[in-house]
Amino acid sequence: MPAKAKAPATSSKTSKSTKTTASKAKTTTRKSRAKKDPKIFVLDTSVILYDHNSIMNFDEHDVAIPITVLEELDEFKKGSDTKNYEARQFIRLIDRKAGEQNINDWISLNGGSKGSFKVIMDTRGQGEDAQRIFGAAKNDHKILNAALNLSLSEPDRKVILVTKDINLRLKAKALNITAEDYETGKIKDVESLYTGKTNLEDFDQDLIDKLYKSKSLGVEEVEKAYPNFKKINNHFYILKASKSSTLSFYNAQQESLDQIEKKSFYGIKPRNAEQAFALHAIANPDVKLVTLSGVAGTGKTLLALAGALEQRRDFKQIYLARPIVPLSNKDIGFLPGDMKAKINPYMQPLWDNLKFIKNQFKEQDKEYKQIDEMVNSEKLLVTPLAYIRGRSLSNVIFIVDEAQNLTPHEVKTIITRAGENSKFVFTGDVNQIDTPYLDEQSNGLSYLIDKIKGNKLFAHVLLEKGERSELANLANDLL
Numbered sequence: 476m477p478a479k480a481k482a483p484a485t486s487s488k489t490s491k492s493t494k495t496t497a498s499k500a501k502t503t504t505r506k507s508r509a510k511k512d513p514k515i516f517v518l519d520t521s522v523i524l525y526d527h528n529s530i531m532n533f534d535e536h537d538v539a540i541p542i543t544v545l546e547e548l549d550e551f552k553k554g555s556d557t558k559n560y561e562a563r564q565f566i567r568l569i570d571r572k573a574g575e576q577n578i579n580d581w582i583s584l585n586g587g588s589k590g591s592f593k594v595i596m597d598t599r600g601q602g603e604d605a606q607r608i609f610g611a612a613k614n615d616h617k618i619l620n621a622a623l624n625l626s627l628s629e630p631d632r633k634v635i636l637v638t639k640d641i642n643l644r645l646k647a648k649a650l651n652i653t654a655e656d657y658e659t660g661k662i663k664d665v666e667s668l669y670t671g672k673t674n675l676e677d678f679d680q681d682l683i684d685k686l687y688k689s690k691s692l693g694v695e696e697v698e699k700a701y702p703n704f705k706k707i708n709n710h711f712y713i714l715k716a717s718k719s720s721t722l723s724f725y726n727a728q729q730e731s732l733d734q735i736e737k738k739s740f741y742g743i744k745p746r747n748a749e750q751a752f753a754l755h756a757i758a759n760p761d762v763k764l765v766t767l768s769g770v771a772g773t774g775k776t777l778l779a780l781a782g783a784l785e786q787r788r789d790f791k792q793i794y795l796a797r798p799i800v801p802l803s804n805k806d807i808g809f810l811p812g813d814m815k816a817k818i819n820p821y822m823q824p825l826w827d828n829l830k831f832i833k834n835q836f837k838e839q840d841k842e843y844k845q846i847d848e849m850v851n852s853e854k855l856l857v858t859p860l861a862y863i864r865g866r867s868l869s870n871v872i873f874i875v876d877e878a879q880n881l882t883p884h885e886v887k888t889i890i891t892r893a894g895e896n897s898k899f900v901f902t903g904d905v906n907q908i909d910t911p912y913l914d915e916q917s918n919g920l921s922y923l924i925d926k927i928k929g930n931k932l933f934a935h936v937l938l939e940k941g942e943r944s945e946l947a948n949l950a951n952d953l954l
Contacts, residue, residue, distance in 0.1 A: 512631055512632045513535050513536040513537050513590050513632070514536040514537070514632065514633045514634070514635055515536070515537045515538075515539055515625055515629060515632055515633070515634045515635070516533050516536055516537070516538050516539070516635050516636075516637050517538075517539045517540075517541065517595075517618070517621060517622045517625065517634060517635065517636045517637065518530065518538060518539070518540055518544065518637055518638075519544065519618055519636065519637065519638035519639070519640060519643060520544045520547040520548060520551075520614075520618075521638055521639040521640050521643075521911075521912045522637055522638060522639055522657045523544065523548065523561060523562070523565045524548075524551065524558045524561050524562060524912075525561070525639055525657060525660070525882055525884075525912060525917075526561070526657070526659065526660060526882075526883075526884060527560075527561040527562070527564035527565040527568060527884075528564075528568070529637075529657060529659065530565070530568065530569075530584065530592060531584060531585070531589065532659045533589075533590060534589070534590070535588070535589065535590050536590045537581065537590040537591045537592065537593075538584070538590060538591075538592040539592070539593060539594075539595050539621070539625060540569075540592065540593070540594050540595065541594075541595045541598055541617065541618045541621035541622075542594055542595060542596050542598060542621075543598055543614045543617040543618055543621070544618065545566075545594065546614075547614060548562045548565060548566060549562075552566065557882065557884070557885050557888070561884070569592075572584060572592070578593060578594045579593060579594060579596055580593055581593050595621040595624065595625065597620075597621070597624055598617035598618070598620045598621045598624075599620060599624075600620045600623065600624075601620075601623070601624050601627055602623060602624075602627055603623055603650060604620065605617075605619035605620050605623065605646070605650060606620065608650070609646065615640070615643050615646065616646075618636070618638075618643070619636070619643075619646060619647060619650060619652065622634055622636045622647065622652050623650065623652065626652070633653065634652070634653070635653045635654070635655055636652050636653065636654040636655070637654075637655055637656070637657050638654065638656070638657075639656060639657055639912035639917075640912065644656070656917075657917075660882070660883040660884075660917055660922055661916040661917045661922075662916050662917075662921050662922060662925040663916075664916075665905060665906075665915040665916055665921060668905070668921060668924055668925060668937075669924050669925065669928040669935060670935075670936075670937040671710060671711055671752070671928075671934065671935035671936045671937055672710070672711040672712070672713065672748075672749065672752060672936065672937065673705075673710065673711070673712050673713070674712075674713045674715065675701070675704075675712055675713065675714050675715065676715050677715070677716070677717075678701075678714040678715055678716045678720075679700050679716065680716040680717050680718055680719070682696070682697065682700060682714075682716075683714055683716045683719055683720070683721055684719075686714070686721060686723065686732070686734050687719075687721065687734065690733065690734045691726075691729070691731045691732065691733045691734065692723075692731060692732040692733075693731055693732075694706060694725070694730050694731055694732060697732050706725055706730075707725060707928075707929050708725065708727035708929055708930060708931045708933070709724060709725065709726075709727055709756065709759070709761075709762055709931070709933065709934040710724065710725045711723070711724045711735070711752040711755075711756075711934075711936065712724065712725070712732070713748055721734055721735075722734070722735040722736075722737075722748055722751055722752070723735055724752070724755065727761070727931040728761050728931070735751055735752065735755050736751075737751045738751075738754065740754050740757075740758070740778075740781040740782050740784070740785040741781045741784040741785045741832060741835075741842065742781070742832060742835030742836060742842065743777060743778065743781035743832060743835065745778075746774075746940075746942045747940050747942070749769075749773075749936055749937065749938045749939060749940065750774055750778055750938065750942070752936045753765075753767050753774075753775075753778045753779075753782075753936045753938065754778055754781070754782050756934035756935075756936060757778070757779060757782030757783070757786075757898075757900060758782055758785065758786065759934065760789075761931070761932075762898075762932060762933065762934045763893070763897070763898055763899070763932045763933075764890065764898075764899050764901075764927065764930075764932055764933045764934075765779075765898070765899070765900045765901070765933075765934050765935070765936075766878075766900075766901045766902070766920065766923060766924050766933075766934075766935045766936075767779060767900070767901070767902045767903075767935075767936055767938060768879075768902070768903060768904065768905055768920060768924065768935070768936075768937050768938070769904060769937060769938030769939060770904055770906070770907075770938075770939075770941065770951050771904065771907070771941070771943070771947065771951065772941035772942065772943030772944070772947040772948065772951065773938035773939065773940065773941055773942065773943075774938060774942050774943075775876075775902035775903070775904075775938060776824065776825065776828050776874075776876050776902050777828045777831060777832070779874045779876075779900045779902050780795065780825075780828050780829060780832060780874065781832055782900075783872045783874060783900070784832065784846070784855075786872060787845075787849065787854070787855075789872075789896075790870055790871055790872045790896070790897075790898070791854075791869075791870040791871060792853070792854055792855070792856060792870070792871045792872075793849070793854065793855045793856070793871070793872050793874070794856050794858060794868070794871055794872070794873045794874065795825045795829075795855070795856070795857045795858070795874050795876065796857075796858050796859065796860045796863070796873065796874065796875050796876070797824070797825065797859070797860065797875065797876040797877045798859070798860050798877055798878075798880045798881055798885075798910075799859050799860075824876070825857050825876060826857065829846065829850075829855075829857075832846065833846050833847075860875065860881075860885075860889070863888070863889055863892055866892050867892060867894045868892045868893060868894050868897050869894030869895045869896060869897060870894070870895065870896045870897065871894075871897050871898075872897070872898045872899075872900070873889075873892075873893075873897065873898070873899045873900070874899075874900045874902070875889060875899065875900070875901045875902070876902050876903070877902075877903050878901040878902060878903040878918075878919060878920040878923075879903035879904055879905050879907065879908050879913075879918045879919070879920045879921070880903070880908060880909055880910040880913065880918070881910075881918065881919035881920070882910075882913065882917075882918070882919050883917075883918075883919045883922040883923070884919075885919055886901070886919035886920070886922065886923050901920060901923060903920045905918060905920055905921045
């Protein structure tokens, strides 16, 4: 009987190898598909109130909006505050993009260049339930459930919750949901934010002597002496040589390095180099936009007001404005009296600075009387920012105090009101923010400084030395 033929010794190995190869191919295909599939970003209400156009800023990725967010926006849509405007604009944008389509299905945002969006209707916990875990029926927990449900229904895609609410991000991470801040409008590093000034040590003494004599240096001879000299429009320099020093700035119009002298503006004399820079920027007719930043007591508002009063003949009106925090008509409404009486408590810091300038003169002095006359005739007007949208401001100098409490969109709205012969001055401390969902990197003042630095119409000064009092400096340094 012939021996039974044996199967080839390699058959089992080949079969196992084939299965392994197929398994690897399937895994590779799955990974490749997951890599190619766009992410899904779930937007919180705070992001939309910060930027109504945020839905368009996620490139090729898809955007999901929980129905709870639309319900919250419905509560914000009435009013004249910026957040009310943002809510209305977003609702209109969604309506326009959806057209006749069902918003429960993915709808293209902009053909092939952008992703799609849809509204998530189911905010109940299908697996994990945020409302049960955190023990409260809150809208934030419904938004978390929407993100959890998406993760279950789209297992091959990465789902990311985007919110400016830090506490909501922490709750999301506790549920293993990837959560991020909305990055559009944020600067990278507040520590490296443009300061507007540079110290040039070991400057050529002959050039400083020449600058004292002629008040101006050709930029070519400065570059010849200092090959690494950086020309930045309207940038300020402290020049230090062996025997003397001086203050200067790069004149963008004349392309020269001009000397700056410390001058008194309506009774206010600069006490340090940065204050001299600030007054020079405010008085420079070629500069239409000025930002002053610094901690409390550095003189930001006082310098802006003194500079404006010095130029009172060049403008028809001087506006002093600041955001009301909380910036809400409802909060103003709780106060008694007419609109002027309601906003006065919020505007008091501006009146304090105006009073300080008045007190540099005697009551019988014409400058003292001029300030009262300007207030009575509304040549000098203190106002909230809530009603600026839609206006056109020509022949005015407009000072915006506490600008760090504005969003980048609010800052843009204010500047786009500029008409002919208008000048805008923004002051604030980027480290002292009172508005929810804003921080050092995302506030309007930081954004403005970072985006417009180097422009011929713009000048910025960081004020570092406190001049209010020794006690105020002590608090800034040690508390």
